[in-house]
Amino acid sequence: MRYWHPFTEEAIQQIKKDNVTKLVILPLYPQFSISTSGSSIRVLQRIFREDTYFEGLPVSIIESWYQREGYVKSMADLIEKELSSFLKPDEVMIFFSAHGVPVSYVEDSGDPYRDQMEDCISLIMDELKSRGINNPHTLAYQSRVGPVQWLKPYTDEVLVDLGQKGVKSLLAVPVSFVSEHIETLEEIDMEYKHLALESGIENWGRVPALGCTSSFISDLADAVLEALPSASAVSGKTQRNTSEDDLDPLQSVIKFFSGQS
Structure with a gap:
């Protein structure tokens, strides 16, 4: 590491x-x-x-490897499971929160991160729709630091906006993190949850990081085996x-x- x-x-x-x-x-x-x-x-x-x-x-x-079927289905599995814990699952906003990067990385250095993230969300939502899950969703970026402009929209600002627009149930999905750490356990679970509830969102949920989910780990192993010949x-x-x-x-x-x- x-x-x-x-x-x-x-x-x-x-x-x-x-x-x-x-x-x-x-x-x-x-x-x-x-x-x-x-x-x-x-x-x-x-x-x-x-x-x-x-x-x-x-x-x-x-x-x-965000486009791999095993990753996409593993993410969809976790989202589907957490949605079922809400009283009215169909009314839950799926809120993807990704780690941000400075805009200059994308616009000046050709960083593919934003395009890949948007493609990733599309793949996950397509998988959910194939299961009959048609919840609304949105993507925002967290963890910005310093005075430079980072990718927008910002997670904190979107949470406030959703609350003001009347969203009552929200499921946070840490889409760029595969393990639990300060940006999920503290930033999302504490700071953003508090902000969301303060902004009018009443029902909060959070999808856990993939961690050692068996389908995810198996797919990573397959990715390694597939890469060996090249x-x-x-x-x-x-x-x-x-x-x-x-x-x-x-x-x-x-x-x-x-x-x-």
Whole structure:
């Protein structure tokens, strides 16, 4: 992990200790962003450039996997289950809350995150509709920090607006998180729940993170197996190209792991 044990560097040492001969990189972010998957992969990119163990090692990277059937159905399963806990399930607003990123990432750096997130929501809602679930839904972005503009609409502002418009029942879905942590347990469960109830929403529910849901884990395992045949040798040490790495980090990562850099 980037910010807790086992850290990326610890995992690298374990890979070498285990004499791994083929590697699949699976970021635990369903949608790709240069600030999440991209950032993590760039750490590996740096390590691989500096450590001769990885020179020539076949590597495959799964850039995103939000579109996989197993993920979509697992999310729909959790939503369907939580909807059933409401007195009037058909009247519940499904509220997808995703981690935000600065607008500049999308508009200036070509980050596909927003497009992938919107596509992800569409796939989940299509799956729900195939089950006869036709609830209204909306998407908003949380966790913004600093003075720059982040992707809109913002979760806190949308919650207030929904309450003012008369929405009484709401089911929050943390769509970009696969595990429970401060942004679900504190930001959503405490801050946003309080704001929602204060704004007029009377019935609040929250879909849990996927965690170790068996259908989800099985699908991730399938994704890894499917990625193995496409593993290709990592290129050796190369001089860093600032314009390529900084201005188009997604393409830089793809080129590096496909041996083109």
